Amino acid sequence: MRGAGRLARVLTALALLCSGCKGNLELNELHIVHSVGLDPGKNGGVKLYAEVAKLASGQQQPKGMQNRTFILTSEGSNLFEAARLMRVKSDRTLLWGQTTAIVISKDIALQGMERQIETFRRFRQFRNTTLVYMVDGSSAEVLKAEMPNASISAQALRGLAEGGESTALTDPTSLLDIYKDWNNGFRDIKIPSIKVLKDRNGGKGEKLLKAVGFFAFRGNRLAGFMPARVSKGYLRAADRLKGSSEKLACPGESGTSIAFENTKNDSRISVSVSDSGIPSVRIEVDADLNLVGATCEDVTVTPELIAGWEKRLNEEIAGQIEDFFSFSKRHKTDLLGIGERIHRKRPKQWKQMKDDWAEIYPTCRFSVIVHTRIDHTTFTV
Amino acid sequence: MNRGQTEFREDLAVNVGVLKELMQHSDDLVFIDRELSSGEPIKIAYVHGLTDDRKLEYLLAKAKEFGDSDFPFGSDDRLSTAEQAADCLAAGQAVLLFSDPPGAAAIDVLGVQLRGVEEPSSESTVKGPRSGFTESLTNNLALVRYFCPSPQLKVEHRKIGRLSRTNIAVLSVAGVANPRILEELHRRLDEIMTDFLLGSTTIEEWIADNRGTMFPLLESTERPDRVVGALMDGRIAVIVQGTPFVVLLPFVFLQAFQVGEDYSWNYYIGSMLRLLRIFCGLIGMLLPAFYVATVTFHHELVPTALLQSIAAAKEPVPFPAVVESFAMMFAFEIMREAGVRMPKQIGQAVSIVGALILGQAAVEAGIVSPIMVIVAALTGICTFTLPPTAMNYALRLLQFGMTFLASILGYVGVVAGIVVLLTYLASLRSFGVPYLGPAAPFNALELTDVVIRRPATWNVKRPALFRAINPYRFRGGDK
Amino acid sequence: MERQVTISNFQLMSLIVISTIGASSLYAPAALVGYAERNSWYLVIAGGLAGILNISVFLALNRMYPDKNLIRICKHVLGPWVGGLLAFAFVCYFLDITSWVLREFAHFFIIALNPIIPQSWYLAVGIIMGAYAVSRGLEAFSRVSEIVLFVIVSAFLGIYVVLISQYHPEYLLPVLENGWLEPLSGIIPVATWLGDLMFISMMLNHVRRTKKTAAFAVGAVTITTLLLLLSVLSCTMMFGAKTTATFTYPSVSLIQNIRLFRYIERFDAALVAVWVMSSFIKISVYLWATLQGLAEFMKLEKPRLFLVPLSAGIYVCAKFKIWGLIELGTFYERQAWFFYLFQFVIPVVVLSIAWLRGDGQKAEVGA
Incomplete structure (x- = not known):
């Protein structure tokens, strides 16, 4: 009888455990966000773009990072609200933790970077090493660009940042770098700039991205754009x-x-x-x-x-x-x-x-x- | 155990009748009349089929020449009760019944057909000796003595089992094994209350410290060289008649990852292989759990490209990761169990069917994802790298438990499971030796020979793990 | 079967190290840097010295009464009434600490991992692990603590070493900008973290004492100080002082920066393992101390029966104690004197009274 009692308790515990499992998300229920774009929205809010990879359907072999992508948009009074509201347009929960690159529109910076930096830090899912870029224009254009061999623009952006090793015209800047510089007050912030090159042949073709130069800040405010020669001088001086x-x-x-x-x-x-x-x-x-x-x-x-x-x-x-x-x-x-x-x-x-x-x-x-x-x-x- | 103490009478016929009664009037009991040279009639009793014909003929021929003064048996060979005579008869000895003075003596003429010494099937090696134990106790003892011809090797015979009266032998090396452990072993053997002893597992279950655990607290082996190695380390061996598996005790957790063959290679290779086995043991227990935890709870902790591939692979699968995982693990266990017992002729077909159905077709039908197939296969193969002790099976059972914990709480569940498991293992003891061996309580010197293989020339101290008495090995000189 | 429970010196050392550093090295840098900014290393060293002082008190008490644990010493030294009251206070203190530790344990996961899983699940897992360990006995989880010690020390050292190429030592300059005394404003909270080793007051009578026991104990505090120092230094050199103070768990941020061979990142799982293992040891140790204290105080014959109700009680305490992590942090800082009282002040008082009574020939400190 004692054995039966013990068994009964164990089984009850197991049953309870199986019944209420919270917090788990199957991969089938997720959209993986690879890059994020931030534009100024109405009334001082923000407009958020998320680039999500499409998944190849079952009969073919998985293509990993070679899949096509699609862009989701939403607006909100701040980053977090916009991210939450995006769920309204998405059939699956969005996984923000794999975001590799963030593209910020210059116009957001004109409103003051402090709020944006704080919000980025408090958005728990963005990791320290997420790359940051700034674009003069709408960040959606950057996310829509498809480089050859890298249909997910996060990959392209990462590769472009590493290109600075040989050209000295750009430098990988992560979320942590920006936060560190701003919070400690050791230096002023710089964010590498990215441009979308217009398609020469007209019409729809592959749009190319170009990473040259930095946007320099003075404290909270955007100070100016550093073109190629100035950027090179800066990188050289900073070792x-x-x-x-x-x-x-x-x-x-x-x-x-x-x-x-x-x-x-x-x-x-x-x-x-x-x-x-x-x-x-x-x-x-x-x-x-x-x-x-x-x-x-x-x-x-x-x-x-x-x-x-x-x-x-x-x-x-x-x-x-x-x-x-x-x-x-x-x-x-x-x-x-x-x-x-x-x-x-x-x-x-x-x-x-x-x-x-x-x-x-x-x-x-x-x-x-x-x-x-x-x-x-x-x-x- | 109350047994009768029937003495021998002068009348041989009465003694014969008593013996027949004790042996249940078995039809294979044979009595032969002979006379000693003095004219005294004797009867020779034996069990037909259990005796070696040549020895019996020699005995029968010599029986005529026995006189009182020629009686080649000392007073120790004399049997005092008919029950003893019955025991000897059943064990394959020939019993001589005398009338003047009344008494009996037993002579060994055992010659039953048994298997010859072959390579042990469960523990094959590439470079070590290939003799394995057989079912005969005397043969096995002889093999051990052959590998270790030392007078310090102590053999103690016992009979276990009320009905079966199975012979067992307890081996230890005097001066090396701890006498307290030996005493404890004998005490536990005394406590065995069973009718019969079939195989070494029954003994293992009776003498283990903790009978309710699924982790093996004793070890069994088919190889004489392993037995000798164990004896030299201060351990004790129990040989049971009728089974080629010899029980070695005490046994600690980390020994489940050691194979005798490690000592056949040089120490770099031996150490690497041992570390590989330990690593495989961990993988075999934890890999499915990690996969389930990562894919269900901690999506951020996988590199992006890998996550994208896994997501694409899992896209058509209708089941959650934990269900997939359990299904694949069950399927693997089914295949493994089927593989043990199937006849060799259809072995080929089953493996093809298994590979086809469970691998390719299931993936293409979208029932499991290819990643899960890889995980399950890798896990299964990792468990095969371990020597086939009961630990193997324990680890496989733990796989399921860990995966379940992972499905509830992710990595936290897995680590909590590991920690609870470690606590459980730490609380086990095998004949007084802590089960987590040299790892905890920590002993750096011994840990090096358990986790990696120390070169033989560095082995100065005997492992204190098994509480050897003389802590220093012989290095020339007195110590 | 009834054999005196003994643990070895090495096990004592691992228990001390894990209980003081395992959990606190994850969040300690933030608090330390909040007090001392770039000079937090200085504060850590001062805290280490305070820890050594703390442990010497307990070693001295044990030397005077080798077979008595703290509860018995209280009753012996101060008499049945005052001593009994004090003993009861200690039992309640141990119970309180266990619930604080359990709550901290759950908070890490809610903040750093996944806020959707309810807190009560984590609390349940924590207390079940602890109760299981205590039911298996002191020896069992002491042995596990040896293994856990290796895991966490190698994990921490591995993290700090792998990040060497990303350190900026100039973030530590200027040194002691505002003088010697200003960073020491945070000495009491730091001393209370290191003072978490006070559970040994219930355990020292179970240690197989050799000449080296005191050396092992002091060595444990030294190892703790060193690990804490390394953690503070690497956080400061990596992030800068002010930024470290804004992180809740600076070590999590540290780990996020590890990048091997360019593409292998995301080692957070290592921290999860370290945290669960060290919290497990800490919870078990304090739960064991509580149970021992209770059994001693009420002269229980079958203390095992009390394990389940005690665990349930601690679970309830932990769940409803405070509302959130902010309260926990604030309590640790503002009411640090509460912990300090029980960890250091009262044992010193007991020690002095015992010395004045003339018990034990030597009331000296250390090995």
Whole structure:
């Protein structure tokens, strides 16, 4: 009898457990959201776009990330409400946890980024490593673009971000980076920009995406757009440049130039504050380059020629960085975190400068010293 | 046990009658008359068929030459009661009945047809010895002694079973095995109340510390080299007549992942294989549970591309993941059980049918997803890497439990299940030895020989796990 | 069968480490950084010293009365009435702590994993695990704690090491910007986390004492401090001080950043395993202490019978204690003195009275 009693209790417990299982969702009941677009909506709200992958039906083999996608739209007073309301238009629950990229429209930033950043953080499902892009226009266009071999634009966006390693014109920026910079106050925020290229042939064709440049912020507000040269200078100064291409115009002749490949870059920033409270920033850059193009005249490459190139490259690279400085001073964006560097070095002095930093920053004196080294110039084969 | 104590009379006919009575008037009991050289008549009794013909002929021929002074049997061989004589007869010995003085003596003429020494079918190796135990107790003892010709090997005979009177032998190495464990074993053997003993599993069930558990607390093996290895570690072996499986005790959890063959290879290979087996044990228990938990609760924790493929694969399937999972696991168990018992001729057909139906066709019909087939197959194969002990089956049963927990609470359920299982295992003991062996309570030195294989030249200390008395192995010198 | 329950030094060490670090290293960085910003490492070290002081009190008490646990010591030292009252207070304290731990356990999953599964399920799972472990006995779950120790230490170290390439050590500068004393404003809450080791007051009489027991105990506190230090340092170096303070569970955010071979991410499952295992040990340990205390206090003959009602009671307590995590955090910070009282102050009082009475030749501290 004791055995029967125990068995009865166990079975009852099992039955209870089986009856009320909450919180589980079968994959058949989900739509997986891959990328998210955010546009400003009516009355200060937001318009949310979600790109969902279609699933190939049973008889064929699963195609993984090669499936077509479709876009769902909804509006709400904030991101969370819009996400919830999207369920009204979707036959399945939306899985936000696999979102790989977020595209924000520039117009949202004009309303003030603080609210959006806070909302992103509190939207639990977005992971730290989600990439963020900003587009001048509607983010829906970006989500609708289909790159060859990547019909899910999240894949395309991720690949484009990694392209910055060789072009130094963009840099992967994740949700955590933005939140960190904004919350800690170490630097001003930057968000890489993305553009949709119009289809040359007209009509419906594959639209291509282009990731060049950054949008820089001053605190909460959008400061300006950094075009290619300024972006390169910024990345180099921030020691985030992994590879790029440089060119020198040939003297005299117009139109031809020598091409160099930048393989390595090291930058060091040192900051000092004068007694009157004017900070001066010194950036030292060491760059390694290789010759990859034809020389101007058909002469053998000699060390003197190389020295001449190095000198000119020094000026060219310094010019890029100085362009960045003037941009940042003009728009008062402290993208390199100069303020925080002063804080670390001179905490007491920083306490006095802290509140006026936005005004003090444009008065900073910047100096750049570049040492380039051309590594090899001969053919390898 | 109250048994009669019938003494022998002077009248041989009366003794014969008593013996026939005790042996239930069996038709295969044979009595032969002979005379000693002194003229004294004796009777020789034996069970026909149980005796070796040549030994019997020799005995019968020699019987004429026996005189009192030639009596080749010492007083120890003399039997005092008819019940003893009946026991000896049933065990295959020949009993000589004397009238003056009344008494009897037993001589071993056993010669029953048994299987020869073959390779054990359940534990095959590539590089080790290929002798396996047989059903004969004496043969098995002889094999063990052959592999370990040491005078310190102690053999104790016992009879178990009220009706069956099965012989068993308890082996231990004096000076290495813990006498307290030996004592405990004998005490438990004394407590066995059964009519018959058929096979070693009955003994295992009786002497185990905890009879209600599904985890094996003792081990059985068919190979003499494993028995000798175990004896040298301080363990005790029990050989049972009539079964080639020898019981080894004590037994801890991590030994279920050890195979004798590990010692045949060099220690890198042996260690890698052992680690592989432990890993496979874990996979075999947990993989379906992880799959169900991930796909049902924790979709964010899978890489996006993989999730997309799984989702596409599961799209046409009408069942939830947990039902799929149970169905595939049941199907695998059915196939496995069928495979054990089917005749060899249709073996080929069944495996083709199984593969076709359960694999390809089910996926194409949209009843299961291909991912689930992969998971179930991988799980099944992982359980086959483990040596075929009862642990294998225990792990398979646990699969189902873990999958159920996973379907209720996801990863939390799985980890809670693991933790409760560990607590349960930690509370088990096998003859006083904690079941989770060198892992908990932690002993780094022993753990290295259990989880990976230490080179033989590094084995200085005997494993204290089995509470050996002399903790140091012989390295030349006194220690 | 009636054999004295003993655990080894190593098991004691693992119990201490898991109960203090296992759970708190997930949320501790946020609170620590809230007090000390970039200098939270300094606060951790100070807390570690406070923890060592705390454990020495219990070691000293045990040295004086090797076969008595805390309840018996109270009654012995302070007499049947005052001591009995104090013993009862301790039993209630243990019960309270068990329900706090159970509630914390459930909260992690609700916040970090999946808010749809009802909280009562998690509470039920937690208390069932704990009750099962206690029913199997101290030795059983102490052995499991050895295994769990390896799992959580290797998991934590693995996480911190794998992220090395993503650290920014300059986030720790400037060091001690506002002086030595300012970061120590948070010393009491930190000491209470480390003081969660007070369950050993009920357990030390079961340890197979050797000369090294005290060393193992102090070593356990050192390991805890080190792990906490590593966790705080990696959070600060990864996220920066202010950001860490805004996370509820900074370690979850840490794990989200792990990226192996470019594409392998999403290791959150490891944290789930670590959290469940360490909470299991903590719940079991405190439930066991409560049951022991109750059995001791009321001189019960069959304490096992009380296990199920006690567990049910703790479940109810945990469910209705507070409404949400904010309350839990606030209570831990503002009313930290409540925990500190029972963990440190009262045992010190008991120790001093015992010393004044002249029990035990040496009332010194440490090994």
